[in-house]
Amino acid sequence: MIRRAARAALSLALLASLVATLLTAARIARDPALAPFTEAAADEIVAASDRLMSLHATPEAVLARIEARLAESPPNAVALDALETLAAERGVPLPPDLVARLVAARDKGLMEQAAGCLRCAWQPADCALSAELFCQAPMVLTPAGDVAGLARAGQALLTGAEVDQVDLLLSAAGLGATAVMLASGGSSGTVKLGTGTLRLAHRMKLLSPPLARLVTRTAATAVDWTRLPAARSAEDVARLVHPEALRPLGEVAEGLGRIGATLSPAQTLHLLRHVDGAADARGLAAAAEALGPRTVARAEMLGKTRLLRTTLRWSATTRQLMASLAAVLASATALLCGVAQSVGLRLVRRLAGPA
Numbered sequence: 001m002i003r004r005a006a007r008a009a010l011s012l013a014l015l016a017s018l019v020a021t022l023l024t025a026a027r028i029a030r031d032p033a034l035a036p037f038t039e040a041a042a043d044e045i046v047a048a049s050d051r052l053m054s055l056h057a058t059p060e061a062v063l064a065r066i067e068a069r070l071a072e073s074p075p076n077a078v079a080l081d082a083l084e085t086l087a088a089e090r091g092v093p094l095p096p097d098l099v100a101r102l103v104a105a106r107d108k109g110l111m112e113q114a115a116g117c118l119r120c121a122w123q124p125a126d127c128a129l130s131a132e133l134f135c136q137a138p139m140v141l142t143p144a145g146d147v148a149g150l151a152r153a154g155q156a157l158l159t160g161a162e163v164d165q166v167d168l169l170l171s172a173a174g175l176g177a178t179a180v181m182l183a184s185g186g187s188s189g190t191v192k193l194g195t196g197t198l199r200l201a202h203r204m205k206l207l208s209p210p211l212a213r214l215v216t217r218t219a220a221t222a223v224d225w226t227r228l229p230a231a232r233s234a235e236d237v238a239r240l241v242h243p244e245a246l247r248p249l250g251e252v253a254e255g256l257g258r259i260g261a262t263l264s265p266a267q268t269l270h271l272l273r274h275v276d277g278a279a280d281a282r283g284l285a286a287a288a289e290a291l292g293p294r295t296v297a298r299a300e301m302l303g304k305t306r307l308l309r310t311t312l313r314w315s316a317t318t319r320q321l322m323a324s325l326a327a328v329l330a331s332a333t334a335l336l337c338g339v340a341q342s343v344g345l346r347l348v349r350r351l352a353g354p355a
Contacts, residue, residue, distance in 0.1 A: 039312065048310035052302050057086065062083065062087050063087075077105075078269075149168060149199060165216075167202060169241075171199060191250065201272050214248060214252070218248065252278050256268065270296060287310065
């Protein structure tokens, strides 16, 4: 009698756990906002990245990464500065020959920057990264670059040349004509900074292939380009825009704006290479806000995947689902153990019966 009651109780517990699990899964399926992961707090990002750095940023790994960056032509000054600072922070001694090569790379970069400024001012795609960051990045923070973008589009229209649709759309957005449409939860200033960064990275050809496809597709579909020749101002361009088509690009711009509000333009453009879409932009923004300038060195040593992993944690809904699954497994295990015990006892009784 007691055994039957216990088995019934275990069955009820299993049924209740299964129902709770199914209800939680149904909530996740119905509501896209109930994502399995949510953005980690700043202290959680710092702690998680510290643990990973202790494993992956060994002295040998730091020196090897510096060597790899020095072997590039031209050397990436942003990455080298971050790695050199990391080595100093972690007490990693740099060999004298490596120090000399770092100094030489820095001096060479400054000379290239000074010589390339005039060429970079109009055609960033023809410039080395170091020169472009030195000459063009400050324009991201001012309307000057956006005005130049509209001027280039106007000149192309007048001469019959092909209009760079991405450059024109992002320039108009940076001047405020489409800031409201691009806003995805952040301030208009954040979105403007993000669109300016996107515009500059597009002209520098720094966008990752997935992000370049997103930007190009959005520019092609979000604007009624057949009416462009009649536009006379940024406001006229804004009236040609389909707001809903800009949403995915606006989410990327908002994330990049958050990064740009925390890091220097050069560091932001460097990290932008890791952005394939809105999720990457949000993750790197969370990392930048938590880690500050250390974000670049951690991206160098951990890579994009590991760094972004530190910016996420299980959501409350996911923890609830996992707890429900654990309860289901525990109840099922207990029930099966009870059944196995009952079957075992019956077999023992039969074996111990009269000969």
